[in-house]
Amino acid sequence: MNIRAVQNGFVGEVTGIDICKPLTSGEVAGIELGMDQYAVLTFPDQPLTDEQQVTFTANFGELEITLAGQMAKPEERRFQQLELGDISNYNGADTTRLRARDDKRRMYALANRLWHSDASFRAIGAGYTLLHARILPRKADTQFADMRAAYDALSPMEKAEVEDIVCEHSIVFSREQIGFGDYNAGHEEHLKPVPHRLVITHPKTGRKSLYLSSHIGGIVGWPVPEARAFIRDLTEHATQPQFVYSHVWRVGDMVMWDNRTVMHRATRFDDLKEVRDLRRTSIKGVGLEVKHAMAAE
Amino acid sequence: MPISVRPLHDLFVGEVSGVDLTQPLAREDVEAIENAIAKHAILVFRDQRVTDEQQLTFSRYFGELEETRGTGISKPGEQRLHPAFADVSNLDKDNTILARDNRRRLYSLGNQIWHSDSSFKPIPAAYSLLSGRVVVDQGGETEFADMRAAYDTLDDETKAETGDLICEHSLIYSRELLGFDDLTDAERATMRPVRQILTRTHPLSGRKSIYLASHIGKIIGWPVPEARAYIRDLTEHATQRQFVYTHLWRPFDLVMWDNRCTMHRVRRFDASLVRDMRRTTVAGTAPTVAQEAIAAE
Numbered sequence: 001m002n003i004r005a006v007q008n009g010f011v012g013e014v015t016g017i018d019i020c021k022p023l024t025s026g027e028v029a030g031i032e033l034g035m036d037q038y039a040v041l042t043f044p045d046q047p048l049t050d051e052q053q054v055t056f057t058a059n060f061g062e063l064e065i066t067l068a069g070q071m072a073k074p075e076e077r078r079f080q081q082l083e084l085g086d087i088s089n090y091n092g093a094d095t096t097r098l099r100a101r102d103d104k105r106r107m108y109a110l111a112n113r114l115w116h117s118d119a120s121f122r123a124i125g126a127g128y129t130l131l132h133a134r135i136l137p138r139k140a141d142t143q144f145a146d147m148r149a150a151y152d153a154l155s156p157m158e159k160a161e162v163e164d165i166v167c168e169h170s171i172v173f174s175r176e177q178i179g180f181g182d183y184n185a186g187h188e189e190h191l192k193p194v195p196h197r198l199v200i201t202h203p204k205t206g207r208k209s210l211y212l213s214s215h216i217g218g219i220v221g222w223p224v225p226e227a228r229a230f231i232r233d234l235t236e237h238a239t240q241p242q243f244v245y246s247h248v249w250r251v252g253d254m255v256m257w258d259n260r261t262v263m264h265r266a267t268r269f270d271d272l273k274e275v276r277d278l279r280r281t282s283i284k285g286v287g288l289e290v291k292h293a294m295a296a297e
Numbered sequence: 298m299p300i301s302v303r304p305l306h307d308l309f310v311g312e313v314s315g316v317d318l319t320q321p322l323a324r325e326d327v328e329a330i331e332n333a334i335a336k337h338a339i340l341v342f343r344d345q346r347v348t349d350e351q352q353l354t355f356s357r358y359f360g361e362l363e364e365t366r367g368t369g370i371s372k373p374g375e376q377r378l379h380p381a382f383a384d385v386s387n388l389d390k391d392n393t394i395l396a397r398d399n400r401r402r403l404y405s406l407g408n409q410i411w412h413s414d415s416s417f418k419p420i421p422a423a424y425s426l427l428s429g430r431v432v433v434d435q436g437g438e439t440e441f442a443d444m445r446a447a448y449d450t451l452d453d454e455t456k457a458e459t460g461d462l463i464c465e466h467s468l469i470y471s472r473e474l475l476g477f478d479d480l481t482d483a484e485r486a487t488m489r490p491v492r493q494i495l496t497r498t499h500p501l502s503g504r505k506s507i508y509l510a511s512h513i514g515k516i517i518g519w520p521v522p523e524a525r526a527y528i529r530d531l532t533e534h535a536t537q538r539q540f541v542y543t544h545l546w547r548p549f550d551l552v553m554w555d556n557r558c559t560m561h562r563v564r565r566f567d568a569s570l571v572r573d574m575r576r577t578t579v580a581g582t583a584p585t586v587a588q589e590a591i592a593a594e
Contacts, residue, residue, distance in 0.1 A: 107522040113530070177474070178529075179514070179521035217476065225403040225475035232410070233565060268530060 001027060003034045003041070007245045010146045012038040019043055019254065020052045028059045031256075035128065036205050039261045040144050040245065043254040048132055050084055053254075053281055057130050061283040064119060064126055067171060068108065071187045076105060085280030087131065089271040101272055104182055111174045112266040114214035115145060115239055117259045118282055121171045121215045123194050126259045127285040133253045137274035141246040142255065145263045147209035150238035151199065159199075162210070166220040167231070168193040173217030195220060202260060203286070209261045210238055239263065260285060300329045302337065306542040309443045309559070311337035318345040318355045318551060327358045330553075334424070335501035338559050339441050339542065342551040347428055349379055349575065352551070356381075356426050356577040363415060363422060363578040368468070370404050370484055378575060383414075385427065385563075385574040394571060400479055402568070407471045410511040411442065411536055411560045414578055417466045417512045419491045419588045422556045424579040431573035432546035436566030439544045444506035444558050447535035448496065451507070456496075459507065459531070463517045463586055464524075465490040470514030490514065494585045499558050506558040508585065509535055536560065557581070 003012040012034055017027060034041050048056065057063055065082035078086040078093050089106065091097040099106040119126035131142070154162065170193040175181060183191065198219075200211045212235050219227035246267075247255055257264060259282075269276060302311035311333055316326055334340050347355065356362055362381045365371075369383075377390040387395050387402060395402040415422035427439070451459070467490040472478065480488070495516075497508045509532050516524035544552055554561060566572060 101523070102520045107520060110522045110526045113526045175522075178525040223398050223403055225406045225472075225477045226397070228475040229406045229409045229565065268526070 001030050003038070005038075006042065010038055010149070011040040011042065011144070011245045011247075013042045013044065015044070017043070019046050019056050020048050022055065023059055032060065035256065035258055036202075039146060039148065040247075040255065040257040042247065043256070044250065045252045046132070046254045047252050048254065050079075050081075050279060053130065053132055053279055054081075054083060056254075057128075057281040057283065060128055061286060064282045064284045066280070066282075067119065067121070067190060068105075071184055071190060072105070073184060083281060085282070087276075087278040087280050088135075089276055098272060098275065106271070107178075107180045107182070108175065111178050111180065111214065113268065114174055114177060115212070115235055115263045115265045116174060116215060117147075117211065117213040117263050119259070119285075120169045120196060120211065120213040121174075121190075121194060124285045125169075125196065125211075125213075127283040128256055128258055129264075129280060129282040130254060130256045132255075132279045133249045133251055133277075134279065135275045135277040136249050136251055137269045137271075137276050139248075139267075140269035140276050141248055141267050143265050143267060144245045144247065144257060145239045146243045146245075146261070147212065147238060147263060148202075148207050148261050149243050150212075150240075151208050151210045153237070153243075162198050162234070165198040166195050167198050167211075167216045167227075168218040168220065169196055169213060169215040170194070170217055171215060174214035176217070177214060193217065200260060202258075207261070210234065211260070212238055212263055235263075300326055300333075302333045302340070304337070305341065308446045308540065309337050310339040310341065310441065310542045312341045312343065314343070316342065318342060318347050319351050321354070322358060331359065331501070334553060334555055335499070338443060338445070339552065339554045341544065342553070343547065344549055345428070345551045346549045347551065349382065352426065352428055352575065352577055353379070353381060356424075356579055359424055360579040360582070363418075363580045365578075368415075368418070368487065370401060370480070381577060383576040383578060385576050386431075387568060387572050394569065397568060403475075403477055403479070404472065406475055407468075407477065407511065408563045409565060410471060410474055411509070411532055411562045412471060412512060413444075413508065413510040413556045413560050414576075415556065415581075416493055416508070416510040417468050417471075417488065417491060420581045420584050421493065422578045423581045424553055424555055425576055426551060426553045426579070427574055427576045428551045429546045429548060429574055431571050432548055432550075433566045433570045433572045436564050437546060437572055438564045439546070439552065440562050440564065441542045441544065441554060442536045442560045443540045443542075444509065444535060444560060445499075445502075445504045446540050447509075448505050448507045451534070455531075459495050462495040463492050464495055464508075464513045464528070465515040465517065466493055466510060466512040467491070467514060468512060471511040473514070474511055491588060492517065492586050497557065497585055499555075502558075504558065507531060507535055508557075509560055 001017040063083040066085040468488040
């Protein structure tokens with residue numbers, strides 16, 4: 001297995017490994033080490049099936065179920081297995097049609113074009129996310145921003161200011177920003193804000209990073225508009241071109257990132273005409289529970 | 298001494314010397330300023346210790362002034378300044394600094410988001426003139442972005458796409474961005490959305506520009522989330538660093554900008570310090586698009 005730096009200290013390309021097959025413990029450890037050293041790893045030319053993606057993902061921890069799947073009615077879902085995220089513009093299980101322009105699922109998914117960290121709206125956000133490309137349009141890059149580098153680049157005064165800030169995250173806040181609020185009934189529990197510290201320390205590397213996300217809607221103890229203006233500014237800082245990598249997808253690419261140290265977003269494509277079909281799996285975050293408990297106090 | 302203009306940026310912004318704004322101006326001086334702003338879009342006048350009366354006199358050389366009464370949230374009797382002024386300070390009418398959770402302060406935090414003045418009026422503003430009476434030396438900069446350069450650098454596909462789009466602008470939308478919704482029914486009634494074209498042509502320079510503002514909440518004929526995601530992307534393009542000039546305020550700077558081809562925003566500053574800025578606004582002369590359409594709905 002070989003990891004080649006694509007973007008210095010942030011993105012690595014992994015070759016010389018077949019992730020469709022069961023991995024040795026040495027290979028798993030090598031990938032984990034790579035994830036700590038970089039924060040985004042790409043695995044080109046991996047023609048995974050859904051089962052193989054789930055098996056590969058399970059090497060790194062407990063799989064998370066997707067909120068979109070969880071909140072959707074069964075007939076709105078493409079996959080009944082909730083650990084498998086449908087990142088496509090198909091009309092649910094009906095893959096002969098694309099979602100209509102005003103389809104509710106499409107509206108919900110448009111918020112993925114805002115910079116976010118997966119599942120930061122949960123008490124424990126996602127650890128790794130793995131995204132695999134099956135069918136691609138002409139162009140629809142996924143962009144990644146390095147929240148460790150963004151933290152490091154703050155001035156000492158700014159670092160002191162953010163150090164003890166606790167933010168409130170909810171899926172409602174990110175959707176509100178693009179004017180979406182149409183949720184199926186019975187999911188009030190999933191929509192409630194959860195607290196997270198703004199500065200988190202990676203459990204393995206010890207590096208600090210900014211835990212930013214479009215899901216943030218408030219800062220504990222701050223007036224809401226002041227909090228949102230502050231988070232907007234910080235997000236703008238953290239997503240400057242020097243911290244960003246744009247992944248140009250090829251069919252068979254598997255991209256894996258650490259949500260504790262990376263924000264990401266989708267970019268626009270002609271989704272009413274072109275198919276884009278990717279599968280997402282993710283791992284529950286670990287190692288941040290103590291900090292979270294403190295934040296909740 | 299004749300008026301001269303020194304460029305402060307590669308794309309726009311000129312610093313004007315050889316004119317005293319406390320004195321009546323000759324017709325040729327007014328014309329020289331009009332020609333300069335048609336070219337540079339932003340003009341900076343240093344060391345202009347104008348009184349409110351003198352600022353009004355100077356502003357009126359360029360057209361009718363907007364009255365701010367009835368557009369924002371200040372009530373008659375609460376205002377510190379003449380009704381032709383927008384009070385961009387953090388002071389109440391007794392010159393006391395607004396408290397952290399003061400409603401007008403939270404409302405005015407919306408000025409930290411890129412916007413164009415009065416784009417929410419059926420006939421939007423032409424020029425704004427901002428006089429820095431008491432400035433802060435940490436933060437509080439005003440940033441300007443050149444919407445002509447932003448238009449020029451769009452790819453052909455996007456130019457064609459934006460060419461016919463019509464947006465809805467309202468103060469309600471820009472305040473929503475920061476979660477400010479503490480508005481009375483009467484205020485909401487005065488903030489009813491208006492329509493503006495997205496690509497406009499400047500009446501004097503003939504240059505095209507993108508007419509963006511945080512006040513945009515909809516694109517006519519588009520689902521709301523799609524419109525908002527699209528406007529966010531365009532705004533990100535239009536406010537890239539190479540299109541931005543940052544004005545560091547010195548006491549008694551007067552900055553005049555053309556809202557028809559620029560956006561601006563204020564950067565965060567220490568709310569416990571006095572910042573007394575006074576704005577006069579020269580009204581535009583024509584709507585960008587027929588407004589009857591809205592009334593007919």
